Amino acid sequence: MSERDVNKIECTAIWAKYEKSHDYLQKKGLVKKTDKYWKFYLGDQWAGLKKGNEELPTMNFIKPVVKYKVSTISQNAMIANYSDASANQGAEHQGVYKELNRRFSQSWEKAKMTDVCWRNNKAAAVQGDSYVYFGKKDTNVMPQLISNTAILFGDENTENIQDQPYIIIRERLDRKTVIEEALANGIPEEQIKTIAEDDDTDDEVFNRDEVKDKVTSLLYFTKIDGIVNFAKTTKSCIYKPLEALNVTRNGAVLGGLTTYPIVPYLWEPQPNSARGLGEVEMLIPNQLELNKTLARRAVAVKMAAFPRLAYDATAVENPEDLSRVGAAIGVTTGNAQSISQAIAYLNPAHISGDAQQLFQDLLDQTKDLSGAGDNALGNVDPERASGQAIMAVRDQTQVPLNEQINAFQRFVEEVAMLWFDLWSTYDPDGFTEEVVNEQTGETYEVPVPYEEIIKLRPTVRIDVSQDNRWTKLAEQQAADQLLNNQQIGFSEWVELCAENGPIPKSKLLKIVEQREQQQREAQQQAMAQGQPQVDENGNPIPPQPQGPTAEQVVQGSGAEESNTETEPVR
DSSP states (O other), X not given: OOHHHHHHHHHHHHHHHHHHHHHXXXXXXXXXXXXXXXXXXXXXXXXXXXXXXXXXXXXOOHHHHHHHHHHHHHTEEEXXXXXXXXXXXXXXXXXXXXXXXXXXXXXXXXXXXXXXXXXXXXHHHHHSEEEEEEEEETTEEEEEEEXXXXXXXXXXXXXXXXXXXXXXXXXXXXXHHHHHHHHHTTOOHHHHTTOOOOOOOTTOOSOOOOSSOEEEEEEEEEEETTEEEEEEEOSSOEXXXXXXXXEEETTEEEEEOOSOSEEEEESSBOTTOSSBOOSSGGGHHHHHHHHHHHHHHXXXXXXXXXXXXXXXXXXXXXXXXXXXXXXXXXXXXXXXXXHHHHEEEXXXXXXXXXXXXXXXXXXXXXXXXXXXXXXXXXXXOTTTSOXXXXXXXXXXXXXXXXXXXXXXXXXXXXXXXXXXHHHHHHOTTOOEXXXXXXXXXXXXXXXXXXXXXXXXXXXXXXXXXXXXXXXXXXXXXXHHHHHHTTSSOHHHHHHHSOTTSSXXXXXXXXXXXXXXXXXXXXXXXXXXXXXOEEOXXXXXXXXXXXXXXXXXXXXXXXXXXXXXXXXXXX
């Protein structure tokens, strides 16, 4: 069998799996639903309605509700710490765990993971679930956000992504880029010629317009003997043959990547489903009713809430001038008809307040039931409440979001564990351990082989801390209280202040530095004049007790000849 025939068979097999999973998603209407969710979130809520040249009003409360919940979750700072939970090898390889923690912090900053998490959390809140794919770029592991419509599973009833028989990521790539990668992978030219651009954009969300000539490409993952294998293919050609992500040394296979390089975030899991339920879906019916009520009120106001001009068409000679300011109106008053009978204004009709009350009740109750009312949004005057009081109110209202916060914590934990696997696979000889020489106290680095690294299999602990204006306000108030109670000094208070507080910390540090300089000069002057020394608060500094001199120690007559008892210097 020729290489071309093998390529065609493998391509057909992967594409058949793709079409099977794709048909399932089409039956569930995932693409149409996701497209609808994004339109409602972004404000395109009258899409598909023929309304002529008139723009219908919209009161979009979905966006602030989603933004509030996403910000509440994403502002939790997540820090991963690698350790050995069983404590079997924790003491022996502390240097390795220290290196892992350093790598995680460095990789998190380099990959701009804070921004990725915000975008991923928002996508999950809107569409129900979102995914981050981690691929190797040069020597770094870089994230790529994947929409829920672009990822297909071999088993749509399994929530655990690592139990999937296969995972497919659909991409729209430039045809030239695909051909260049095919040439780099040694694909024969006759097979490359079968790669043709297409306009298969029906599965794209919100915006289906493209500029370049693109082709649909599949990134295929599966596990064989527990090791992740991947391939890249178009409908007609596999341009990246199926390859196992193995770790080899001198031709021997030591291991491989055992974790799919994809981390999911489900906003709210659904039973017996790999997909999640988003925040927007349940808000759409109320949003529609709110928009309709607002449109009806707008039409009623325009029709009946303003005075309207009525005139006798047979009596008014120039009706086109009725709307012109200062224009003379010609009127023929036959049969002794007065001008007031020929031209008059109709008084505005009374509009019931029930429509306005329904609108307001619908808006307020929907926001409250969604956990995004005024209290939850933090619409509290900070001048009238302390930071602790505001945090207490917000913490109480954020209780329903604890499930999402826990899911975000689990997301970061899975990222940390995946990164450990990727580092071990892509850089098996790159781990070093810092060792301290007990005799000399010097530190040096020792390489740790792949076999030892795999045995560690560290656990990850995620430290969560709030990072918002109310926590900073509470911290500042606590520091102020300590200063007012004289439990700390001014320099210690400055250290507790936030970097971006009401007064920039850099200015406060300059004041501390100036005071310390003045204190040193005053102490030097006091010592020269024989005066007692004082600290920064003006309190006298007691003289330090003096021990025996070096001459007394040498002569053996130090403490024995002295009549003054001294305490050891602490």
